[in-house]
Amino acid sequence: MLGVRAARGGMGRGERLAFHANPLLAVKVPAWRSRLLLLLLFCAFIALAGRAIWLQGGGNTSFLQRQGEARFARTLDVPATRGRMTDRNGVVLAASLPAKAIWASPEDVDATDAELARLARLLELPLTELKRKLADEDRRFVYLARQVDTAVADRIADLKINGIGQHRAFRRQYPEGATVAHVVGFTGIDDKGQEGVELALDSELAATQGRRHVIKDNLHRYVEDDWLQMPVDGNDVALSLDNRVQYLAFTAVREAVQANQARAGAAIVLDVKSGEVLALANWPSFDPNDHSRRGSDAARNRAITDTFEPGSTLKPFSIAAALEAGTVTPQQTFQTAPGSIRIQDRVIRDSHAHGLLTVEQIVAKSSNVGTVKIAMQLPAQKLWDVYAGAGFGQPVQIGFPGATAGRLRPARTWREVEQATISYGYGISVSLMQLARGYLVFARDGDTVPLSLTRLTEAPASVQVLSPATAHSVRHMLEMAASEEGTAPQARIAGYRVAGKTGTARKVQDGHYVNEYVASFAGFAPASNPRIVVAVMIDEPGAGRYYAADVAAPVFARIATGSLRTLQVAPDALPQDREQVLAQTDRARSSARREGL
Amino acid sequence: MSRALIFLLGILIVLSAFGIVTAQYRTRSLFVEVERAQQRTAALEAEGSRLRVEQARNAQPAAVEAAARRLGLKPIDAKETVYLPAVTERGGKQ
Numbered sequence: 001m002l003g004v005r006a007a008r009g010g011m012g013r014g015e016r017l018a019f020h021a022n023p024l025l026a027v028k029v030p031a032w033r034s035r036l037l038l039l040l041l042f043c044a045f046i047a048l049a050g051r052a053i054w055l056q057g058g059g060n061t062s063f064l065q066r067q068g069e070a071r072f073a074r075t076l077d078v079p080a081t082r083g084r085m086t087d088r089n090g091v092v093l094a095a096s097l098p099a100k101a102i103w104a105s106p107e108d109v110d111a112t113d114a115e116l117a118r119l120a121r122l123l124e125l126p127l128t129e130l131k132r133k134l135a136d137e138d139r140r141f142v143y144l145a146r147q148v149d150t151a152v153a154d155r156i157a158d159l160k161i162n163g164i165g166q167h168r169a170f171r172r173q174y175p176e177g178a179t180v181a182h183v184v185g186f187t188g189i190d191d192k193g194q195e196g197v198e199l200a201l202d203s204e205l206a207a208t209q210g211r212r213h214v215i216k217d218n219l220h221r222y223v224e225d226d227w228l229q230m231p232v233d234g235n236d237v238a239l240s241l242d243n244r245v246q247y248l249a250f251t252a253v254r255e256a257v258q259a260n261q262a263r264a265g266a267a268i269v270l271d272v273k274s275g276e277v278l279a280l281a282n283w284p285s286f287d288p289n290d291h292s293r294r295g296s297d298a299a300r301n302r303a304i305t306d307t308f309e310p311g312s313t314l315k316p317f318s319i320a321a322a323l324e325a326g327t328v329t330p331q332q333t334f335q336t337a338p339g340s341i342r343i344q345d346r347v348i349r350d351s352h353a354h355g356l357l358t359v360e361q362i363v364a365k366s367s368n369v370g371t372v373k374i375a376m377q378l379p380a381q382k383l384w385d386v387y388a389g390a391g392f393g394q395p396v397q398i399g400f401p402g403a404t405a406g407r408l409r410p411a412r413t414w415r416e417v418e419q420a421t422i423s424y425g426y427g428i429s430v431s432l433m434q435l436a437r438g439y440l441v442f443a444r445d446g447d448t449v450p451l452s453l454t455r456l457t458e459a460p461a462s463v464q465v466l467s468p469a470t471a472h473s474v475r476h477m478l479e480m481a482a483s484e485e486g487t488a489p490q491a492r493i494a495g496y497r498v499a500g501k502t503g504t505a506r507k508v509q510d511g512h513y514v515n516e517y518v519a520s521f522a523g524f525a526p527a528s529n530p531r532i533v534v535a536v537m538i539d540e541p542g543a544g545r546y547y548a549a550d551v552a553a554p555v556f557a558r559i560a561t562g563s564l565r566t567l568q569v570a571p572d573a574l575p576q577d578r579e580q581v582l583a584q585t586d587r588a589r590s591s592a593r594r595e596g597l
Numbered sequence: 598m599s600r601a602l603i604f605l606l607g608i609l610i611v612l613s614a615f616g617i618v619t620a621q622y623r624t625r626s627l628f629v630e631v632e633r634a635q636q637r638t639a640a641l642e643a644e645g646s647r648l649r650v651e652q653a654r655n656a657q658p659a660a661v662e663a664a665a666r667r668l669g670l671k672p673i674d675a676k677e678t679v680y681l682p683a684v685t686e687r688g689g690k691q
Contacts, residue, residue: 084646092653098643175653222632223625247658495678565673574680 072217075228078210079168082191083234085184085198085205087243088276088455092175093184094198096191099171100153102144106134108163115161122156123148146189147171172198176243178285179250182301183241183277183453186288195299197239197453200399207234238455240276245269248562250281253536256555257283260541266303267555268436269563270533272524274459275440275449277398278532278563280304280433305402307429308518308537311505312366312487312548314387314425316474317438318375319363321386323470327377330360330473336369343420348372364480366487366502368424375423376416383423384411389465390438391448392430398453406430425503432520436535439522442478442499443530446471475499479527482553488521490553493561495571497527500534500556502548507540516540521552525560526572534559 017023055064085094102123111119116134120127123145133142146169148156153166172187174180185196193202210231215224249267257265269279284298300306322328339353350369354361362370375383387393393408407429414422421427430438433451441448446466449459466474478499482491488502500523507516520537524530536555538548545551564571654660665671 081642081646084649091656092649095646095650097647097650173650175650176657179657179659217625221629223628225628244658247662251659494674495680562672571680 073213073215075211075213078212078231079170080207080209080231080233082170082172082187082207083205084236086236086238087180087241087246088238088278089242090238091243093180093239093241093243094172094174096170096172098150099147099169100150100166101146101169102148102153102156103165103167104134104142104144105140105163105165106136106142107140109134109161110163111161115159119144119156119159119161119164122152122159172288174288176246177287177289179281180241180243180246181285181288182282182299182303183239183246183280184288195401196301197237197400199401200453201237204237205234208232240271240274240278240452240455241280242278242566244566245559245563246279246281248566249279249534249559250283250285252555252558252562253281253538254283254285256536256538256551259543260538260545260551261543262538262551263540263542264302265536265538265555266306266432267534267536267559268303268432269559270436270440270451270535272440272443272530272533274456275451276456277451277453278567279559280453301400301402302539303432303537304396304400305404305431306539307404307406307431308520308539309426309428309505309508310430310435310520311425311503311518312368313435313501313503313520313522314428314430315366315371315423316363316442316478316501317386317390317392318371318383318423319359319477320442320466320470320474321383322359322374322378323473324386324466325378325382328359328374330477331358333358334362334370334373336362336367336373339369341369341372343372343376344415344417346417346420348420348424360477360480361485363474363477363501364483364486366481371424372420376420380411380414380419383419384408384414386466387422387428389448390441391434392428392438396431396433396437396451398433398451400453403433404431406434425505432535432537435520435522435537436533439500439524439533439535441465442471442474443524443533444471475527475530478523482523488549488553490549491521491523491556491560493525493557493564495573496525496560496564496569497573498525498557498560499523499527499530500553502553504546504548517546519546519548519551521548521556523556523560525564526569528572531567531569532560532563534563 019025079098082096084092084096086092116130117127120130123130125144130144133144136142144164148166149171156164157166170191172191174184174186176184181196183196185198185200186194187198188194191207193199193205198205208229208231211228213226213228214222217223249269253265253267256262264282264284266282267279268277268281270276271278280301280303282300282302286296286298319328323330333356336350336354336357339350341348348368350367354365354367354370357365357367357370359370359374361367362374387408392406395403395405397403409418409428418427437448437451444462445468447462447464449462452460476499478501479497480486481502482488482498482500488500491498491500491502500521503518503520503522505518505520506513507518508514509516518537518539519541520535522533522535524533534556536552536559538551538555541551
């Protein structure tokens with residue numbers, strides 16, 4: 001094809017030519033060909049550049065970006081911790097600790113029986129249960145355990161079984177266990193509150209998990225990050241409880257329930273000045289660390305969710321209504337003989353005939369007849385106003401789940417006989433929490449404050465329910481009730497003056513009164529300047545004794561003694577010989593001073 | 598003149614390029630360090646939390662009472678308590 005010609009036609013024969021000057025190689029190329037080549041090369045480069053620009057920033061970059069990210073970028077969940085719950089002094093009642101969730105991908109598990117047996121032992125699962133979970137090969141993911149201790153999780157990782165993985169989780173710990181179980185409550189497997197304060201203050205305690213985008217280098221270290229969402233730890237919550245008082249109340253209730261073979265019991269301690277709940281104990285109880293016992297009947301916070309007919313513990317409110325209305329005075333006398341009174345078709349009795357009693361003695365000796373006589377002089381609405389003012393018929397607003405309102409029917413629906421029975425605590429139902437709140441009115445100067453389960457920094461605003469004079473009169477009557485001449489001398493404690501009232505009420509089953517009782521006691525101490533209200537309830541005492549004075553009053557005494565000492569309340573009733581001791585110390589002190597010591 | 602200037606600018610470009618690489622490298626190593634420190638913080642916080650729980654568990658009134666009973670101690674009784682009056686500077690009772 002290519003024409004070949006001699007480059008230099010006149011060259012002689014035999015003359016040696018340099019290779020490159022060989023005329024055979026001298027090719028005449030048309031100029032257009034090199035230009036074409038250049039153009040083609042240029043176009044190819046342009047195409048490459050265009051492609052590069054297209055891939056870098058053009059229309060469709062998602063595939064490459066995905067591929068790139070898959071190699072060096074990760075989006076991580078950043079765990080945040082749920083808030084701690086403490087008592088009023090900072091003692092931890094609930095805290096979240098890191099744990100591991102163990103999962104399996106059944107189709108990938110190829111462990112030997114021996115390995116599975118070891119895994120089952122570490123997970124504390126029966127081997128058959130573990131095998132059942134792994135048998136379902138269609139499932140790609142199954143949880144074997146959700147909240148495993150990190151140490152155990154490490155040992156599981158050491159087994160190096162294919163298809164078994166772990167990820168971070170939290171485990172809620174309740175160091176006080178059964179003692180405060182009903183107040184603190186518990187969280188579920190997903191770290192959300194399910195009962196108690198864990199549920200009530202879930203929004204406060206809950207943490208928000210964070211997410212961030214990270215870039216890894218070739219050593220798998222994170223070298224850059226970009227927060228998609230910052231993790232927010234839950235807030236710590238300080239409860240109003242004092243764990244020492246709580247423990248006193250809890251052991252006192254537990255032992256009383258066991259000693260009296262009762263069905264259940266509960267006790268509440270309130271701070272009179274602030275309305276804070278210092279203790280709220282229930283028995284039977286449960287260990288919130290043990291997930292299996294949570295759903296049981298023992299998990300119910302009876303002090304808040306259960307109601308009972310209060311019986312005589314309600315009498316002081318009826319008397320207070322009469323004092324407030326001015327229909328009686330504390331020293332006015334009423335004839336309670338012969339120990340019974342007929343209202344409509346119903347005969348109301350005292351346990352025995354007391355004869356002529358003052359209003360004070362009617363409370364101290366807990367006379368039904370006397371109370372009914374006083375209450376029947378009043379319009380029903382006046383009674384209702386005092387009951388409602390003390391908080392009966394309304395749920396206690398402490399944000400606690402399941403708080404009951406009890407039953408207090410409107411006064412206009414009361415028949416005559418109902419007004420009579422309600423005045424001594426039948427035909428009305430209350431929770432122990434309501435009863436404690438009611439006694440706050442007498443312990444304070446006739447006013448009341450909202451109760452609180454969280455620690456307060458300042459005293460809440462109070463609402464006046466009774467005049468201070470009425471409150472003081474009733475306080476004196478309650479002090480008489482808890483004395484030698486009253487129904488409950490068992491409530492007395494050494495060193496302090498106490499005031500309080502027993503209540504032994506028959507229970508209603510299927511609409512009839514049965515021979516089962518609820519023994520309750522509500523009171524406060526020291527009577528001269530009350531600091532704590534203590535309310536106790538023992539449900540169905542079954543060991544032969546059922547009178548509140550024998551069953552509930554000693555529990556009150558025990559809780560009050562311990563609480564006053566723990567709270568370092570100065571005694572207001574020092575025994576006589578102690579006064580002498582003090583006088584001696586004084587003399588010793590002054591003589592020491594005289595001698596210049 | 599202009600040739601020397603170009604040469605100088607070329608050197609500056611190379612230097613600044615090195616600077617960028619070094620800075621990037623330092624950023625990343627510092628980031629790795631921060632990351633490690635943060636992990637340590639988290640681990641220490643978890644450990645602190647665990648210790649507080651353990652402390653609470655060991656200081657439970659029930660545990661304290663059990664230990665006290667083993668030592669033969671018993672709760673204070675008001676009958677055995679002598680109350681002393683608080684005395685002010687001038688010797689008066691409060």
